Amino acid sequence: MSWSDHSDLKAIRSKINEATQPIDFGEIEQQKGPFASHPPTPEEKRTIRLDRLNALESLPPVEARMRRALSPASSHIATLGFFGSIPGIALAILLASTIFGAEFQWDYVATLALHEPDRKRLLVAKFLSLWLIALAGIALALMLSYAVHLVVSLIALGEALGGFPSARSLGAGMIRASIPALCYSTFAVAGVVLTRSTLGGVLVPGGFILADGLVTRIEGFIDWRGIFPVHHTAWILPRVDPSLQFVPPLWFPRIETVLADRGGVQVYEALAPVEPVVSALVLLGWLALGVVIALLGFRRDIPS
Amino acid sequence: MTDAIATAGLTKRWGKAYGIKDLTLEVPVGSVFGFLGANGAGKTTTIRMLLGLTKPTAGRCWILGKEVPGGRQSVSRQIGASLENPGFYPGMSAYDNLRVLAWTARDYEAASRIDDLLLLLGLAKRAADKVGTFSFGMRQRLALAAALLHDPKVLILDEPAKGLDPEGVHDVRRVIEERKAEGTTVFLSSHLLSEIERVCDAVAVVHRGAVIAQGSLSALQGEGEVVVVVDDSEAATSFLQARSWSVRRDNLALRVGGATAREVAAALAAQGIVPHELRTEARRLEDVFLELTRDEPDSREP
Numbered sequence: 001m002s003w004s005d006h007s008d009l010k011a012i013r014s015k016i017n018e019a020t021q022p023i024d025f026g027e028i029e030q031q032k033g034p035f036a037s038h039p040p041t042p043e044e045k046r047t048i049r050l051d052r053l054n055a056l057e058s059l060p061p062v063e064a065r066m067r068r069a070l071s072p073a074s075s076h077i078a079t080l081g082f083f084g085s086i087p088g089i090a091l092a093i094l095l096a097s098t099i100f101g102a103e104f105q106w107d108y109v110a111t112l113a114l115h116e117p118d119r120k121r122l123l124v125a126k127f128l129s130l131w132l133i134a135l136a137g138i139a140l141a142l143m144l145s146y147a148v149h150l151v152v153s154l155i156a157l158g159e160a161l162g163g164f165p166s167a168r169s170l171g172a173g174m175i176r177a178s179i180p181a182l183c184y185s186t187f188a189v190a191g192v193v194l195t196r197s198t199l200g201g202v203l204v205p206g207g208f209i210l211a212d213g214l215v216t217r218i219e220g221f222i223d224w225r226g227i228f229p230v231h232h233t234a235w236i237l238p239r240v241d242p243s244l245q246f247v248p249p250l251w252f253p254r255i256e257t258v259l260a261d262r263g264g265v266q267v268y269e270a271l272a273p274v275e276p277v278v279s280a281l282v283l284l285g286w287l288a289l290g291v292v293i294a295l296l297g298f299r300r301d302i303p304s
Numbered sequence: 305m306t307d308a309i310a311t312a313g314l315t316k317r318w319g320k321a322y323g324i325k326d327l328t329l330e331v332p333v334g335s336v337f338g339f340l341g342a343n344g345a346g347k348t349t350t351i352r353m354l355l356g357l358t359k360p361t362a363g364r365c366w367i368l369g370k371e372v373p374g375g376r377q378s379v380s381r382q383i384g385a386s387l388e389n390p391g392f393y394p395g396m397s398a399y400d401n402l403r404v405l406a407w408t409a410r411d412y413e414a415a416s417r418i419d420d421l422l423l424l425l426g427l428a429k430r431a432a433d434k435v436g437t438f439s440f441g442m443r444q445r446l447a448l449a450a451a452l453l454h455d456p457k458v459l460i461l462d463e464p465a466k467g468l469d470p471e472g473v474h475d476v477r478r479v480i481e482e483r484k485a486e487g488t489t490v491f492l493s494s495h496l497l498s499e500i501e502r503v504c505d506a507v508a509v510v511h512r513g514a515v516i517a518q519g520s521l522s523a524l525q526g527e528g529e530v531v532v533v534v535d536d537s538e539a540a541t542s543f544l545q546a547r548s549w550s551v552r553r554d555n556l557a558l559r560v561g562g563a564t565a566r567e568v569a570a571a572l573a574a575q576g577i578v579p580h581e582l583r584t585e586a587r588r589l590e591d592v593f594l595e596l597t598r599d600e601p602d603s604r605e606p
Contacts (some may be wrong), residue, residue, distance in 0.1 A: 107391030110357055111450070114385050115409040117356050117376045122408075301358040304348065304389065 024127055063157070070153040076173060077238045079145035083138055084237040086252060089184045089209070095137075096185035097201025101192045110302045121184075123193075123298045127291060128191065134181050138174055173238075176276060180233045183283045186290035192296035213252075224250035229286045230281035306369045308333045308489035309354065309457050314363035316349050323349040325513045327363065331491055331506070336484050338504035338521075339493040340593055346513040347493045351462045354491075356383050362506055384456030388463045389446030394436030398446050400425055401435055414453045416473040421449040426475060440467040448479060459483055460491045465499060477503055504540055510535055511597045523595055525587045530560040530568045533581040543575055544568070557581070 038240040062260075082088040093119050102110050152162050184205055191204030215221050218300075225231035234252040309331035316323040324346040331337040341347045348454070352358040354365055356373030365372050370379045392401045399418055406414035421550055423429045425445040435443065444467055450457060459480075465473045471498065480490050480503050500507065508518040517524060533556055534540045541558060545553045550561040550567075560568050567585045572579055 103391075106394065107387070107389055108393060109391075110387055111391045111405070111447075112408055114355060114387070115380070115405045115450075115453075117373065117380050137513075261493055301352075304352065304357075304387070 008279040014096045066156055070149050070157070071103065075144075075145060076169065079142050080173045080177040081237050081239060082141070084180045084233050084252065089180060089233065089252075090206075092134065092181045092185045093188040093202055095133075095204050096188035097192050097198050098131065098226075099133070100126065100189050101198025101201045104192065104196050106199060107304070110304065113302055119298050120295060122297055127186065127189065127294075130185055131182050135174065135178055138169075138177050138181060142170065142173070142177075149299055176237055176280070177289075179236055179280050179283045180229075183229060183233075183287040183290070186287050186294070190290045190294040190297065193294045196303055228285055232274060235274040236276050236283060237280040240278075306333070307331055307366070308335070309365070309367050309460075311350075311365040312363055313355075314350065314353060314365055315361050316353060316357045316358065317348075317361040322513045324353070324360075324510075327510070327513075327515055329508055329515065329518065331489060333489055334484070335502050335505045336404065336480060336492060338500035338507035339491060339510065340497070340500060340507055340589075341493075341510035342597055345597075347510060348462055351387075351460060351491075351493060354460060355383075362523070365586040365596045369528075381409060382456040382457040383460065384451035384454060384458070385460040386444070386447035386451040386464055390443055390450070392435040392443065392446060393498050395434055396448075397432050398422060398435055398438070399431040400452060402453060404425070406453055409454060411454050414455075417453065417455070418449075423453055424452075424479065425449045426472075427469065440585075441469060441472050443470055445472065445475070448476065452479070456488065457573070458491065465496050466492055473499065497588075497593055498589045507589075509593060511542065517569050517592075517596050521589070522586070524592055525589065526592075527564075528584050528586040529551065530565045531557050531581070531583050531585050532560060532561055532568060532572070532579050533557045534572070534577055534579050536577070540572065540575075540577060543577075544571065547571060559585075565597055566596045 020163055026066055069078075083092075088129060103112075113119065150160055187205035187208065188201040192198065192201035194204060209230055212228040214223045216231060230252055234254045239254075305504055307330045307539065309329065311329045312325050313384060314327040314329075315325055317325075327346070327350060329350075339347055339350070349358060353366065354372065356376050359373070366540050367376070367383055368379045368481060370376065375384070392398075393404070393501070396404070397421065402418045402421070403415055406412065406418070419428070419431075422431045424449055427442065427445055427449065430438070430442065436447065438446065444464060448461070448464055459478050460481075468476065480492065483490060484503070490503075492500065492504065506520050508515050509524075510516070531554070537553065537556070537558055541551050541553070542569075544558070544560055544563075547563070549563045552559050552561075563571075565582060569579070569582055574580075
């Protein structure tokens with residue numbers, strides 16, 4: 001079974017567009033009574049849109065929502081999103097630091113260096129094998145996710161909604177999902193090489209991400225988001241519309257508005273979204289920097 | 305002929321502390337060279353510098369005429385080495401560990417030697433077992449197999465007998481002797497002075513980061529001592545000491561230094577003393593080593 005996420009997503013998007021047309025609050029108040037506040041709260045607006053969407057699908061709300069969440073397109077995007085999410089990045093860092101850190105822990109790096117004295121070649125080979133493992137892991141996770149969605153839809157709805165994506169959809173999705181995973185696993189390797197320990201491989205990139213996430217939220221440092229990786233991790237992967245999600249995601253938050261001081265009055269200012277290509281280039285730049293740092297660190301003495 | 309291994313002014317310093325200071329070594333091609341020293345003397349640091357794992361603070365070293373670490377790539381397959389605490393993938397079998405190392409060195413022919421090497425080192429029956437289940441001694445044997453993987457011309461072994469049972473020590477000695485017969489240069493660091501004495505042609509003694517003696521084993525051991533067993537050892541002692549020879553008691557025997565067996569025999573005969581036993585014995589390496597490395601009491605580290 002194969003599907004095209006483009007046509008599937010197109011149909012869903014068209015429904016969402018219809019459901020998110022400007023709301024005539026007066027008309028709704030006439031039907032359901034007055035709102036508690038004017039204008040209605042964002043939550044009330046969201047409920048109105050969801051009701052519209054459900055009405056368009058002529059299904060009970062819960063089933064309509066479940067169908068949207070289990071649709072192949074949304075499951076595809078939700079699974080890809082995991083690799084740019086906080087747990088996805090944490091997993092990449094943990095796996096990379098464990099795999100590479102163990103070689104220092106077992107003194108295996110010295111054994112390898114006896115047989116291949118060219119440290120640069122040794123580390124590049126390590127990176128290539130690590131990235132291959134990461135790519136294989138992403139492909140496996142995607143396939144597993146499609147299978148799970150298929151089974152869950154069969155159990156929950158009595159109908160197989162899932163399926164497997166076309167090679168093109170899978171390839172395009174994998175490229176976007178793999179860039180953050182490879183970037184942060186490279187940070188983990190650099191952390192291991194610099195500290196010669198598995199723990200360092202977790203703490204160095206973890207501390208960096210934390211610092212990036214915190215500092216770029218401080219007014220005056222907001223523009224740094226353009227060069228640091230966390231913000232771009234939030235933008236590189238496609239996101240499912242909140243109305244298509246069944247459980248809250250753990251993605252890195254996208255900063256689309258920022259609090260600014262305008263003559264003593266604090267206002268929220270909209271920020272432009274970032275193109276995925278730009279985010280990919282920034283993350284690849286960080287990946288390259290991670291490789292260079294690891295290569296420089298690996299030139300030092302190999303401890304006994 | 306170029307030395308198989310040579311160093312000039314090799315120095316490693318961490319802050320103000322010296323690991324090795326101004327070390328100059330010459331290891332002739334085809335020799336078995338013992339590198340002796342107490343714990344912390346700098347043996348492992350020297351070996352790691354020779355193998356390019358540790359960068360020297362100053363000085364240079366060469367293996368097979370190529371300066372290392374820069375030129376090591378060109379002679380890497382001609383150098384086999386095992387470290388004091390060898391590391392392997394614990395989740396992989398002994399055979400697979402060796403195969404990975406052969407591939408790492410891009411020495412694809414080496415894979416065909418793995419079975420023979422495992423047999424040679426007594427690991428053939430455990431070839432398919434995970435290295436994580438191996439004892440330290442078995443890992444030492446595997447490390448020696450890995451060192452021999454590329455059929456090297458120079459073998460650098462750091463404590464290869466550490467953790468081995470007597471049979472294992474015997475196997476290591478046999479391997480070294482076989483390689484020596486094939487013309488391989490062996491650079492051997494070991495605490496087992498009796499083993500060094502049995503297999504080495506030349507030795508260097510390193511103490512507190514500096515070489516304090518270097519040369520052939522026979523030159524280092526000197527002329528040796530005359531061991532003599534007599535009935536009245538007290539009378540014989542004072543008589544022999546009167547001739548300015550050093551005499552010390554060793555159970556029933558007297559050990560006489562500074563004289564040949566002929567001189568001692570003649571002196572005893574002149575006194576009418578007939579020895580039960582009289583022989584020349586080379587000084588044991590252990591005695592030489594202890595003598596060389598003995599510190600003055602007030603200069604010892606706490």
